[in-house]
Amino acid sequence: MALTQADVLAGLKEIVEEVAGIPAASIELDKNFSDDLEVDSLSMVEVVVASEERFGVKIPDDQVTELKTVGDAVDFIVKASA
Amino acid sequence: MSIKVKTGSNSRILAVGTYRPKRQVPNSEIVDRIESSDEWIQQRTGIETRRFAGADESVVSMAQAACEMALKRANLTISDIDTVIFATISYEFQAPSAATALIQQMGNPKAAAFDISAACAGFCYGVAMAKDLISGGTSKNVLVVGSEKLTDFTDPDDRATAFIFADGAGAVVIGPAEEPGIGPAIWGSDADSRDAILLNPAWTDFKDSPTKGVADLGWPNINQQGQTVYRWAVFSMSKVGLQALEAAGITGDQLAAFIPHQANFRIIESMAKEMKLPASVVIADDVKTNGNTSSASIPLAMDALLESHPELSGGLALIIGYGAGLVYAGQVVQLP
Numbered sequence: 001m002a003l004t005q006a007d008v009l010a011g012l013k014e015i016v017e018e019v020a021g022i023p024a025a026s027i028e029l030d031k032n033f034s035d036d037l038e039v040d041s042l043s044m045v046e047v048v049v050a051s052e053e054r055f056g057v058k059i060p061d062d063q064v065t066e067l068k069t070v071g072d073a074v075d076f077i078v079k080a081s082a
Numbered sequence: 083m084s085i086k087v088k089t090g091s092n093s094r095i096l097a098v099g100t101y102r103p104k105r106q107v108p109n110s111e112i113v114d115r116i117e118s119s120d121e122w123i124q125q126r127t128g129i130e131t132r133r134f135a136g137a138d139e140s141v142v143s144m145a146q147a148a149c150e151m152a153l154k155r156a157n158l159t160i161s162d163i164d165t166v167i168f169a170t171i172s173y174e175f176q177a178p179s180a181a182t183a184l185i186q187q188m189g190n191p192k193a194a195a196f197d198i199s200a201a202c203a204g205f206c207y208g209v210a211m212a213k214d215l216i217s218g219g220t221s222k223n224v225l226v227v228g229s230e231k232l233t234d235f236t237d238p239d240d241r242a243t244a245f246i247f248a249d250g251a252g253a254v255v256i257g258p259a260e261e262p263g264i265g266p267a268i269w270g271s272d273a274d275s276r277d278a279i280l281l282n283p284a285w286t287d288f289k290d291s292p293t294k295g296v297a298d299l300g301w302p303n304i305n306q307q308g309q310t311v312y313r314w315a316v317f318s319m320s321k322v323g324l325q326a327l328e329a330a331g332i333t334g335d336q337l338a339a340f341i342p343h344q345a346n347f348r349i350i351e352s353m354a355k356e357m358k359l360p361a362s363v364v365i366a367d368d369v370k371t372n373g374n375t376s377s378a379s380i381p382l383a384m385d386a387l388l389e390s391h392p393e394l395s396g397g398l399a400l401i402i403g404y405g406a407g408l409v410y411a412g413q414v415v416q417l418p
Contacts, residue, residue, distance in 0.1 A: 042126060042348050045313045061310045 002082040003055060008074045015050045016070075019043055029071035037070075047073075057081050088219025093212065093256050094263020095418045096158070099151025100385045101144040101229075101251040102372065103135040109245065116241045123245045128347025132248035132373025135231050141173045142183045144251035145229035148381070149188065155418075156255040158223060160188040163255070165221040166195040167211055169204025169228040169377035171406070172235055173197065176285070184227070194221070201279070202343045202405025203269070204228055204377035205252070209401070210267035210411055212256040227253035228377030235281060237303040246346065247304060248373030252381025254418070265330030268322050269411035278310045279406035304406075311408075315349045319404045320356035322412050326400060330414035337363045338397025339387055339417065343404055344369035344379035353402075364391055376405060388417060 013024035020039045033039040039047065044067075048059045051073070057080035059067075067073045108131045109120040123129055135144065145168065153159060168181035181195035200207040208226035215221040229251035236247045256264070281302040288299060323342070327334065340363050342350055347369050354365055368383035375382060380401050388395055394417055402412030 040126060041309055042312050045309050046316070046352070049313060049317055061307070061313065064309055 003078055005074055005078055008055065008077045009070070011054050012047075012051065012070065012073060012077075015047055015054065019046045019050060027070055029069065029074060031070050032068055033070065033073075034068070051077060055081055090215075090217045090219035090221075091258040092260065092262045093216040094259035094261075094416050095209075096255045096257045097152045097155035097418050098252065098254050098381050098385045098388070099148045099153070099155060100253070100382050101147035101151070102382070103133040103139050103144070103249050105134050105136060106131050106371075107134050112238075112245050115239050116244050118241065118245065126346070126348060127246060128367070128370045129245060129373055131371050133250055134233050135249035139231070139249070141170055141229045141231050141251075142180055142187065144231070144249070145180065145184050145227045145253065146187055148229065148251040148253040149184065149225055149227055152225070152253045152255045156257070158255060158257075160185070160190040163190060163193055163223050163225050165212070165215060165224040166193055167208040167224060167226045168195070168197045169200060169208050169226070170197060170230055171199055171201050171204070171281075171376060172230045172232055174234070180229070200377075200403075200405075200409050200411070201407060202345065202374075202376045202379065203403035203407070203409045203411045205380045206267065206401055206403035206411035206413060207269065207409075209254070209256065209264060209415065210269060210413060213264040213267075216256065216258060223255060223257040225253060225255055227251065228375075228379070228381060230376045230378050232304065232374075232376060235301075235303050237301075240303065240305075242308055243304055243306055246306075246374045248375050250372060250375040250378045250382055252378045252385065254381055254384075263416035265326065265332070265414035267411050267413045268325040268329055269409075271410070272314065272318070272408040275310065275314065275408045278307045278314070278408060280305045281406075312346070312349060314408060315345060315404055316352040316356060319402060319410060319412075320353045322404075322410055323353065323357050323400055323402050326402065326412040326414055332398060332414050334359050334363065336398060337400055337414075338394045339364045339366065339391075339399040341366040341380055341383050341387060341399050342402045344372070344383050345374050345405075364394060377403075384417065
């Protein structure tokens with residue numbers, strides 16, 4: 001069953017908070033992982049792996065660098081789950 | 083008529099020895115060429131300093147120093163060694179092997195000797211082979227040495243690798259033991275990801291283009307896809323570590339130490355977390371002061387740990403190597 005944007009955003013907030021220690025309240029769709037949230041490239045790998053497990057999707061390595069904002073990641077996961 | 087076979091014995095690591103190049107290089111010496119900072123490097127890798135070998139410190143000379151230290155600590159001499167396994171990816175000659183140069187220089191030119199190319203997993207591959215050579219009765223005392231001069235194959239302007247790789251050598255003497263001191267190896271490859279760590283071009287590219295040199299073709303420096311390797315190391319290698327514990331019949335709380343390949347302290351911390359190792363397990367962190375020395379990193383880290391925590395001697399350690407190939411090997415060993 002396809003996930004909704006709200007489902008994925010809620011789950012992703014928990015993951016980013018757990019991996020990078022960033023308060024969920026400051027994680028919004030337009031935030032850039034690197035510039036706004038200071039999630040570095042290695043933490044991003046952990047966010048991706050945790051997202052794969054949580055949402056049951058596959059995020060290939062060559063896609064990871066394309067996920068610049070929280071919104072990019074939410075959109076990718078929603079599409080991949082469809 | 084049946085073929086006569088030999089049977090050997092249990093084995094353990096009798097002693098470890100190391101060689102650390104004289105020159106210690108802080109992040110401040112690296113950062114300008116890669117437009118980086120000490121803080122950035124420490125945050126991503128934990129590395130504060132590393133050692134770079136000078137012109138008088140070669141792959142073989144560093145290996146010899148490490149082997150001499152290990153032999154002395156084991157109360158053996160090179161003439162007691164019947165087999166030498168040399169793990170390296172940075173020896174400067176295609177053939178003959180670094181292992182034969184080593185035995186010639188050390189004064190036992192008759193020993194069985196060969197190199198293995200398993201990159202950062204090379205030391206653990208060597209330990210696995212030494213254990214089986216001894217249990218099969220082929221060998222009695224084996225030197226396993228990892229020695230690397232990775233600075234010869236690292237681009238100081240590469241923002242992805244220049245701060246990671248370093249030089250050094252580490253060796254162990256593995257010999258007969260009453261009780262098993264080396265557990266079964268969990269080893270293998272993920273060769274579909276060969277491109278994740280590459281040294282290009284091939285030597286023959288230079289021969290095929292005789293009018294072109296390094297300026298045209300480049301030099302076979304290490305290229306690494308950091309995120310791919312990080313993902314594989316943390317999430318696949320932690321599973322290998324758990325399998326190695328299970329194969330040895332050991333649980334995490336029975337381990338004294340965790341001594342993985344010293345690639346990056348972020349990887350090491352994340353692996354320990356994934357494996358849910360208890361806080362009582364001492365985690366090797368030699369990468370912080372000596373960088374990533376590929377096949378040499380585990381014996382270097384083992385020696386540093388035994389020096390800072392002598393009480394770990396005789397305890398069990400999980401060692402695991404992983405690197406270019408991608409290849410990996412891990413096993414439980416009793417510390418010397």
